[in-house]
Amino acid sequence: xxxxxxxxxxxxxxxxxxxxxxxxxxxxxxxxxxxxxxxxxxxxxxxxxxxxxxxxxxxxxxxxxxxxxxxxxxxxxxxxxxxxxxxxxxxxxxxxxxxxxxxxxxxxxxxxxxxxxxxxxxxxxxxxxxxxxxxxxxxxxxxxxxxxxxxxxxxxxxxxxxxxxxxxxxxxxxxxxxxxxxxxxxxxxxxxxxxxxxxxxxxxxxxxxxxxxxxxxxxxxxxxxxxxxxxxxxxxxxxxxxxxxxxxxxxxxxxxxxxxxxxxxxxxxxxxxx
Amino acid sequence: xxxxxxxxxxxxxxxxxxxxxxxxxxxxxxxxxxxxxxxxxxxxxxxxxxxxxxxxxxxxxxxxxxxxxxxxxxxxxxxxxxxxxxxxxxxxxxxxxxxxxxxxxxxxxxxxxxxxxxxxxxxxxxxxxxxxxxxxxxxxxxxxxxxxxxxxxxxxxxxxxxxxxxxxxxxxxxxxxxxxxxxxxxxxxxxxxxxxxxxxxxxxxxxxxxxxxxxxxxxxxxxxxxxxxxxxxxxxxxxxxxxxxxxxxxxxxxxxxxxxxxxxxxxxxxxxxxxxxxxxxxxxxxxxxxxxxxxxxxxxxxxxxxxxxxxxxxxxxxxxxx
Numbered sequence: 001x002x003x004x005x006x007x008x009x010x011x012x013x014x015x016x017x018x019x020x021x022x023x024x025x026x027x028x029x030x031x032x033x034x035x036x037x038x039x040x041x042x043x044x045x046x047x048x049x050x051x052x053x054x055x056x057x058x059x060x061x062x063x064x065x066x067x068x069x070x071x072x073x074x075x076x077x078x079x080x081x082x083x084x085x086x087x088x089x090x091x092x093x094x095x096x097x098x099x100x101x102x103x104x105x106x107x108x109x110x111x112x113x114x115x116x117x118x119x120x121x122x123x124x125x126x127x128x129x130x131x132x133x134x135x136x137x138x139x140x141x142x143x144x145x146x147x148x149x150x151x152x153x154x155x156x157x158x159x160x161x162x163x164x165x166x167x168x169x170x171x172x173x174x175x176x177x178x179x180x181x182x183x184x185x186x187x188x189x190x191x192x193x194x195x196x197x198x199x200x201x202x203x204x205x206x207x208x209x210x211x212x213x214x215x216x217x218x219x220x221x222x223x224x225x226x227x228x229x230x231x232x233x234x235x236x237x238x239x240x241x242x243x244x245x246x247x248x249x250x251x252x253x254x255x256x257x258x259x260x261x262x263x264x265x266x267x268x269x270x271x272x273x274x
Numbered sequence: 275x276x277x278x279x280x281x282x283x284x285x286x287x288x289x290x291x292x293x294x295x296x297x298x299x300x301x302x303x304x305x306x307x308x309x310x311x312x313x314x315x316x317x318x319x320x321x322x323x324x325x326x327x328x329x330x331x332x333x334x335x336x337x338x339x340x341x342x343x344x345x346x347x348x349x350x351x352x353x354x355x356x357x358x359x360x361x362x363x364x365x366x367x368x369x370x371x372x373x374x375x376x377x378x379x380x381x382x383x384x385x386x387x388x389x390x391x392x393x394x395x396x397x398x399x400x401x402x403x404x405x406x407x408x409x410x411x412x413x414x415x416x417x418x419x420x421x422x423x424x425x426x427x428x429x430x431x432x433x434x435x436x437x438x439x440x441x442x443x444x445x446x447x448x449x450x451x452x453x454x455x456x457x458x459x460x461x462x463x464x465x466x467x468x469x470x471x472x473x474x475x476x477x478x479x480x481x482x483x484x485x486x487x488x489x490x491x492x493x494x495x496x497x498x499x500x501x502x503x504x505x506x507x508x509x510x511x512x513x514x515x516x517x518x519x520x521x522x523x524x525x526x527x528x529x530x531x532x533x534x535x536x537x538x539x540x541x542x543x544x545x546x547x548x549x550x551x552x553x554x555x556x557x558x559x560x561x562x563x564x565x566x567x568x569x570x571x572x573x574x575x576x577x578x579x580x581x582x583x584x585x586x587x588x589x590x591x592x593x594x595x596x
Contacts, residue, residue, distance in 0.1 A: 011393065014384060018404035021464065024419050025407070027430055045437060079434060090310040097303025105307065107581075112318045112474050114577040118549045118566040122328070122559055124333070146317040149310065178302060207412040209389030209528035210546070214554065215408040229414030231533050242422050249415030257410045261403060264410065 001174055015130055027248060032247035036240050044239070055244040063069055063227050064219065072206055072223040072252075075137050075144075082145040084194055087152025092182050094153070095160025096168065108135040109268075113150030117210050125214050137217050140223075144208065148201045159193050160186065179199060197262045224249060304515075322570075329563035335553075339560065346564035356565065358540060359548040362455060366526050366544060369459035370466045371519035375512065377463075380472030381405065383504045385471075386478040387486060388496065402475060406468035413465070419531025420461045424448050448534055451541040458533055458542050465529070470515045477511035478504065512584065517580030524573055547567045 031044055035052040059065065090109065094102045124143060125134070134140040163186065171181050188192070212226045222230070228249045232242075257264070329346055331339035350356045390398035408416060423430045424447035432444040447457040482504070489499045505512075527546040530536060536543035536551065545565060552562035 006296055010384065010388060014389065014401055016383070018401050021404050021407060021467075022304035023569065024423060024464075027423065028419055039428075043428060043433045086310050088315065089306045093303045093306040097306065099303050099307065099375050105311075109310075109314070110581065111574060111577065112314055112322075114521065114573060115318060115322055116546065116566065116573050118525075118527070118546045119325050119563075119570040120318065120321040121550070122335075122553050124317070126324075127321065138300070142313075144416055146313045149313070150318075153310065178306075182306075203410060207410075208549070209412070209414055209531070213531075225412040225414040225528075228412070228418055229528065230412065232418045232532050237385075238423065239425075239428060242418060246415060246418045246422065249412060249418065253411045253415065254407075257403075257407060264406075 002023065011110070028243050028246045031240065031241040034240055035072075035137075036238060039240050055250065057184070057238040059241050059244040059248065065227075067220065068222055068224045068227045071221060072225070073136060074142055075223060076086060076202045076205040078141045079144040079148060079205040080198045082141070083148035083152055083201045084197050086145060086149035087156050087183070087197060088194070089188070090149065090153040091156030091160050092186060095157040096163055096186065106154065109150045109153045113147065113154065117147075121211060123213055124211070128215065129160065135216060135218050135221055137221055140212055143211060143215075144205050148204060152197050152201070154198065156190070156193060159190060163189070196263055199260045203260075203264075206252070206256075325563045325565055328560055328577070329567045331560045333559045335559045337559050342560070346561050347568075349561065350461050350564055350568065355540060355543065355548065359545045360544045361546050362542060363524055365455055365459055366462065366523040367520050369521035370526065371516055373463050374466040374519060375470045375516055377467055378474055378515070379508075379512070380500070381467075382474030382478060383500050383548040386475055387499065387504065402471060405471050408465050409468040412594075413528035414532050416461070416465055417529055421448060421533050425456055449538055451538045452555065454534055454538055454541045458529065462526070462529060466519065469519065473511050473515050474508055477508040481507045510583075513583040514580065517576060517583055521573055521576055521580065524569065524576070
């Protein structure tokens with residue numbers, strides 16, 4: 001009994017703290033389905049009278065949200081796949097090939113990954129203008145493929161460094177080429193790590209802000225993050241539309257979260273201390 | 275000497291790694307590195323060197339840059355805006371590294387050693403998910419959510435204060451120069467907290483449960499166990515989390531752009547936003563490049579410290595496993 005009594009205040013405090021984390025999401029959801037009149041009359045804290053979806057629909061049409069979603073999916077998806085392939089090739093040479101000077105090569109990739117994007121943004125902007133890639137989704141895909149692959153190289157190299165050598169030796173004796181060993185043996189065995197990388201690259205790219213903000217100026221090329229951030233900066237929206245925008249921005253993140261929760265929480269720990 | 279040269283030419287002549295006669299292993303594996311290295315040179319190294327070069331010039335982004343040597347850096351030393359932005363960075367380090375790490379430690383220990391043990395792993399996992407949720411949100415979206423909650427008229431926070439009878443506490447949270455930085459800091463704590471929590475909860479899994487059981491039998495209370503077992507056991511994770519969060523704090527851009535645009539009156543300006551506005555709004559490219567170069571030097575120095583800590587953390591982790 002005493003134990004139970006001591007236990008519940010702590011649990012209550014933790015639940016309260018957790019509620020504080022989630023409340024912003026709830027309050028946005030509640031206000032996104034209010035009509036402007038209702039919002040004006042009752043303020044942001046009241047429960048909605050009914051489902052008023054015009055705000056969401058207006059916002060969707062006004063910013064061509066479907067197009068933004070498509071851009072984000074296209075950019076993040078391409079980056080995830082390309083960066084995973086690039087990481088794999090690098091890590092194959094470093095972790096399994098044990099090429100000469102691999103410690104230096106690895107340090108090169110890691111430090112390059114840590115450079116702040118502020119130190120690359122103007123030259124990237126300038127060079128993309130020179131090469132005609134400015135304001136194309138391709139430019140952002142190229143840059144983020146490289147940036148994400150730096151982290152992927154780092155993580156995969158340490159995983160492949162512990163790859164069982166006997167398997168590779170056996171395949172080599174059977175006459176498999178390095179290319180075949182990579183795709184038929186290393187890739188299938190490292191599938192869990194590659195899965196974590198794909199999820200991370202996708203979400204990180206989805207959330208990126210500075211470079212897409214600079215590189216994607218036309219409405220047709222913008223990602224969800226940039227479109228919402230720019231609109232917010234202009235402060236053109238009324239309260240219900242702001243909430244509609246926030247809700248539409250939160251929903252994809254929420255879907256990723258629910259689908260990939262395990263991968264994310266496990267992966268972030270692997271990434272931090274590996 | 276001759277042997278090495280021969281090997282080198284043979285490997286260079288053979289571009290297909292799956293040819294009938296395999297070259298020596300080291301050389302052919304290096305080919306797999308080629309796309310990565312080339313892409314890196316083009317996207318990271320060349321732009322980085324360009325940026326550093328431009329920082330020694332006066333340039334508007336068009337025409338020929340004019341070489342001015344260290345003039346930009348000398349100007350930075352006297353630029354109050356520059357110093358203010360780095361001072362705000364220190365506040366961001368408190369909000370994004372120090373506070374989330376401290377709270378994350380207590381929360382992780384409470385969830386791991388208390389909730390999971392007495393109420394089940396499921397409850398702990400649900401609570402952990404709640405704290406982690408803001409981490410998957412694009413920072414632009416978090417900015418929209420919070421700038422509306424903190425809005426002066428009809429913002430949720432002010433409405434809430436009024437509703438509970440604390441109407442006199444209402445503020446223009448993001449518009450008041452004395453408050454804006456603290457408001458942004460509070461939002462960043464909310465954004466950041468899930469990262470240390472998740473890393474610490476994973477770290478705690480390698481702590482021997484017998485340590486806790488023995489301490490509990492000896493009558494050590496929760497805080498003593500936290501202080502004498504949890505903290506020392508996950509010190510490697512703590513130093514890694516602190517470094518990475520500090521680096522993230524120095525780089526913070528999106529939140530400031532969406533919440534305050536560095537304002538009011540520069541009260542929330544940070545180096546990354548300062549360099550961004552110098553590049554693209556003031557088009558003083560040389561000066562912006564100097565700001566971002568200083569930021570880069572700072573971050574690379576910290577990263578090296580972080581890498582060292584990380585290597586040490588791995589050694590410790592392996593020591594525990596062995």
